[in-house]
Every structure is written in C-alpha cells, then in structure tokens.
Amino acid sequence: MIMIKNGRPYTNENxxxxxxxxxxxxxxxxxxxxxxxxxxILVSNDIxxxxxxxxxxxxxxxxxxxxxxxxEFKDAMLIAGYPPIDPNDLNWKYxxxxxxxxxxxxxxxxxxxxxxxxxxxPLGDFVRDMIQDQNFPVKEDYSIIENYLERVGSCDDAKTxxxxxxxxxxxxxx
Numbered sequence: 001m002i003m004i005k006n007g008r009p010y011t012n013e014n015x016x017x018x019x020x021x022x023x024x025x026x027x028x029x030x031x032x033x034x035x036x037x038x039x040x041i042l043v044s045n046d047i048x049x050x051x052x053x054x055x056x057x058x059x060x061x062x063x064x065x066x067x068x069x070x071x072e073f074k075d076a077m078l079i080a081g082y083p084p085i086d087p088n089d090l091n092w093k094y095x096x097x098x099x100x101x102x103x104x105x106x107x108x109x110x111x112x113x114x115x116x117x118x119x120x121x122p123l124g125d126f127v128r129d130m131i132q133d134q135n136f137p138v139k140e141d142y143s144i145i146e147n148y149l150e151r152v153g154s155c156d157d158a159k160t161x162x163x164x165x166x167x168x169x170x171x172x173x174x
Contacts (some may be wrong), residue, residue: 052089065139
C-alpha cells in the first residue's frame with residue numbers, strides 16, 4: 001500500500017483515509033510543532049525502535065497541547081527532514097534519537113517549582129518526582145498537568161501537592 005503521494009504522507013488503513021497535512025494547522029501551531037521537533041529530535045544512524053510516528057505524535061501533544069493525526073505528524077517529520085525507514089508502514093519509524101531532557105523543561109511552572117526540590121515535604125516529594133519524569137508536560141497548563149497525573153496513576157498526595165503548588169504559582173505569578 002502506498003503511503004506517500006506527491007511527496008506527502010497519505011494513509012489508507014482498511015478504507016479509512018487520513019490525508020491531513022500539518023500545513024492545515026495555524027501558522028502559530030506549525031511553528032510550535034517545528035520548534036518541538038527541532039528541540040527534541042536529532043538524526044541518528046540507528047532506528048529509534050521503541051517509538052513510531054504514532055507514539056511521537058503523542059509526546060508532541062503531551063508537551064504542546066497540539067493534537068495531530070498520525071498523518072499530520074508524519075508530514076511534519078518529512079518537512080523537518082526526517083524520512084521514514086519504510087514509508088509503506090502505517091506507523092513510521094525513523095533513524096533518530098530523542099534529545100528531550102528533564103532539566104530543559106521550558107515551563108515557567110516547572111522552573112518555579114524547583115525551589116521546593118530540597119524540601120522534605122509532600123511538595124518537595126512532588127517536585128523531585130517531577131524532575132525525574134521525562135514525560136512531565138512542558139506546557140504550562142493546569143488541566144494538561146492534572147490530566148497527565150491522572151493518566152499515569154499518581155497517588156492522591158501527589159495530586160494534592162500539585163494543586164497546592166499550582167495555586168501558589170498562580171498567586172506568585174500575578
């Protein structure tokens with residue numbers, strides 16, 4: 001099955017067509033997507049075997065809040081210069097490495113919360129866990145972080161600590 005038409009990705013899985021392209025998003029979103037790829041992905045000689053276009057698009061959404069179809073993410077990767085290993089696969093693999101690092105989290109909430117990392121308190125426990133969590137959201141958005149904590153099965157104490165930190169963060173931000 002051909003998954004590229006006219007140099008752009010095209011998905012037809014069991015009659016379900018996804019021909020959406022990243023360029024259908026606003027210029028601002030496209031710029032954020034391009035920057036996320038630039039900040040988080042490097043070319044490699046080896047295939048990133050544990051992640052595909054499908055899982056990578058979820059990382060991007062997790063970090064930016066921007067939803068992409070699998071086809072739109074594949075298009076963004078092609079535009080950024082990352083061709084797939086096998087363009088006829090449904091979920092594309094790439095010769096890349098992720099360079100996403102914890103201490104490079106650009107969220108002002110993440111940076112602000114670092115002042116608690118030495119505290120021996122539930123707030124300090126939460127911040128130390130946040131530092132270790134490579135998938136912690138980089139988007140400064142209460143609902144994205146709260147949904148993330150729910151999705152990963154965080155305990156009630158962690159959720160309570162996050163709410164307290166967020167409340168203090170918002171007060172100090174004003």
